[in-house]
Amino acid sequence: MDQITILMAVYNPDKEWFKEQLSSLNQQTYPKVKLLICNDASPDISEKELEEFIDKYVDNIQWKLISNIENKGSTKTFERLTLEADGDYFAYCDQDDIWNKDKLYKELKYLKSNKACMVCCNADAIDTVGKILTKSYMCITDAEKEKIENNTIWKELLIRNCFWGCTMLISSDSARNSLPFCKNMYHDHYLALYASIQGRICFVDKALMQYRIHGDNQTGFLKDANDKKSYIKNRILPLRARYEMLLKKQLPEEYKAEIENVLKWVKSREEYAQGKWSRVFDMLRTGININLKTTMFEIMTLWLPERLWKWQIEWLKQNKGK
Structure with missing residues (x-):
């Protein structure tokens, strides 16, 4: 047994x-x-x-x-x-x-x-x-x-x-x-x-x-994104190391090709978040077939002033599932 x-x-x-x-x-x-x-x-x-x-x-x-x-x-x-x-x-x-x-x-x-x-x-x-x-x-x-x-x-x-x-x-x-x-x-x-x-x-x-369900659960909807800085720090910047490490694993080529494509998308998001607005085209080109929802969310909001960013995050958290 x-x-x-x-x-x-x-x-x-x-x-x-x-x-x-x-x-x-x-x-x-x-x-x-x-x-x-x-x-x-x-x-x-x-x-x-x-x-x-x-x-x-x-x-x-x-x-x-x-x-x-x-x-x-x-x-x-x-x-x-x-x-x-x-x-x-x-x-x-x-x-x-x-x-x-x-x-x-x-x-x-x-x-x-x-x-x-x-x-x-x-x-x-x-x-x-x-x-x-x-x-x-x-x-x-x-x-x-x-x-x-x-x-x-x-x-x-x-x-x-x-x-x-x-x-x-x-x-x-x-x-x-x-x-x-x-x-x-x-x-x-x-x-x-x-x-x-x-x-x-x-x-x-x-x-x-x-x-x-309690206040100390580790995960939750946008739990680690209370402002624009924390969103970029927790939701964008760590991703490059994640996919670079995955590429070092012993994986079949078809999986590595997809991971490399996702990595390109992540790099364009990272640069866009740092104010390189011209990267929007790369974000769209790679993100449209990977995660269009996240891509459009970041394109439409990362340029917002901090006050408006915080307001929209709070609104999203309060209205999730409604």
Whole structure:
């Protein structure tokens, strides 16, 4: 029987949420599960306290706690977990969600039936007290489902992520072969992209877990873009290093050609953001088939005065989904 190892990164966990997550892992119906937890140098809880807490709520599966000497952030912590874990499959895990008892069992069954190397499931969104906010919160469009089915979702993943790490189950070979993780990409985005290039990924459109929404979630709509400077710093400037690193990976030529095209688009966006307005034509020429929405957004707004930029960002955040 294949072994599934759950990889969990922990940093200053809320004890009530952490208890609920640990309890849900402990109750998994799949019979061969291990749990590897990495404490990312949490300042407010000692390693001994963590061990005692975990031991209190996890008694049905084997577990181990390791610790970073200094804070590395979630991506580097998950990279270490991937490097040090054993097992046939890895399930990436946050510290504050709740998994259905049959999450791992159903995901592995679906992965094998589709001869895939990675599977993701949907999730219900819950609030801080566990009340369901939205059923099947992960919005995978029909177009994206078709790309998953046709094994062309990798082109979408070059530009944006549509999967969450906490929903993932991936073959350990695929995860290990992806190391080191790509700079300036969250671990889930990178793993989904790498898996979609190296093999087949699939999606279970059923909520097999509950994803907790709170103020400390790492991702969110334009969360890291409060002004023009932060948008350029967080949404444009890191991209060049990302795609340059991807080009150094051992990838088939057809994938490298597409990455090189995306890199040209990124460079034109970078120069346009720095005030080289003539780069607008290069942005349009490359961006029209890559991400027209982002291209037009930046062409129409990056020249705006700071005050107008902030106003439009706040308006977009408040009206998202309306």
